[in-house]
Amino acid sequence: MTTSQPHALTGLTVAVTAHRRAQEQGGAFERHGARVQYAPALKITPTDEDDDVVAAVRETVASAPGTVLVTTGYGVKRWLAVAEEHGLREELLAALRASTVYARGAKAKGQLQALEIPCAYTGSSGRTAELVDRVLEAGAPGTVTVQLHGTADEEQLERQRSAGLDVRVVAPYRWESADEGSRLSLLVREIAAGDVDYVTFTAAPAVDAVLDAASAAACRDDVVASLREGRCTAVAIGPVCVQPLEEAGITNAVVPERFRLGAMVKAVCDHATAAASR
Missing domain, CATH: 3.40.50.10090 (Rossmann fold)
Known part of the structure; x- marks a missing residue:
């Protein structure tokens, strides 16, 4: 080297x-x-309105235990911050701890570990596609919630929907100039x-x-x-x-x-x- x-x-x-x-x-x-x-x-900024994030919190809680794909550590922190503002942090934590959670990479896994959320699988490629491969191989039952990293990866969302999975998304932040x-x-x-x-x-x-x-x-x-x-x-x-x-x-x-x-x-x-x- x-x-x-x-x-x-x-x-x-x-x-x-x-x-x-x-x-x-x-x-x-x-x-x-x-x-x-x-x-x-570009810079990362919180979403203008928290309504969609709060709705995703409630859906995740209601559908637990399900499968959750975590793409970024910051996204988890922001998701929980919105939940806390609405008195739902502990419910969301409980739902995540009860679910099968996949992390896209080491940073996302580190954030899960800090929150004492078990991580069933950590990707090595840094690609969301790797997590989707794992979900499809496992034949994950129930709802799959995907934490977006600023923008939606429509190809990977469609792969899961085409397999008959109930896919939901949460976008805790967005990119802006x-x-x-x-x-x-x-x-x-x-x-x-x-x-x-x-x-x-x-x-x-x-x-x-x-x-x-x-x-x-x-x-x-x-x-x-x-x-x-x-x-x-x-x-x-x-x-x-x-x-x-x-x-x-x-x-x-x-x-x-x-x-x-x-x-x-x-x-x-x-x-x-x-x-x-x-």
């Missing part, structure tokens, strides 16, 4: 599109010598020109937001070409995040083996070190 050098990124520019933990990410790249610019694409001024517009032009060496993504919707910004700036083809050719290298924190890049024909993104911020920084350092030695 390549060892990251302390100044592996000296002279290189890394663009950070994250909103959450952006300064932490940027600081890690700066410690390796990079110039960092920030262009947050985090762009202030014209930073995204400037970023996509810099990517197109090859003036940015790496652009990092920690959520799949952020990829779509950047490509949409490129379309609005009339330079999408140039951005995609720059990323495909490696004049600017895309960096995705995991297999879910990289999916929209691959769908756009960008198949050379840097993806760490572990879906963690530190691992992503190391992967970029290793990539830059390897490129410099060629």
Whole structure:
């Protein structure tokens, strides 16, 4: 395995599109010598109205024990916070503890463990599809409740409905634009020109937001070409995040083996070190 050098990124520019933990990410790249610019694409916000979340709480309680697919730790926290505001936290906790709960990844599992909610299965790929595979293999009886991670994965919901399952969703939060001024517009032009060496993504919707910004700036083809050719290298924190890049024909993104911020920084350092030695 390549060892990251302390100044592996000296002279290189890394663009950070994250909103959450952006300064932490940027600081890690700066410690390796990079110039960092920030262009947050999207941010997580609570839903405007809690009515649908409260309804999902009541449905989960009424249908327990069922099957629950947890996609994010934050989603569980937000779901329980809404339940608490309406005096339903303990009922929801009891329903979740009585149900068969699957976690999409380690962070979701960690949140379940903190709440003393048994986790029957933890995905290793980071994809909701893996949990749905497990549900369909198990022939899970009763209601399946899917905690959405900002947007609905209609393909996976339809797979379960087509199998005759009673599928319900809860959306404790949503994505909205985090762009202030014209930073995204400037970023996509810099990517197109090859003036940015790496652009990092920690959520799949952020990829779509950047490509949409490129379309609005009339330079999408140039951005995609720059990323495909490696004049600017895309960096995705995991297999879910990289999916929209691959769908756009960008198949050379840097993806760490572990879906963690530190691992992503190391992967970029290793990539830059390897490129410099060629």
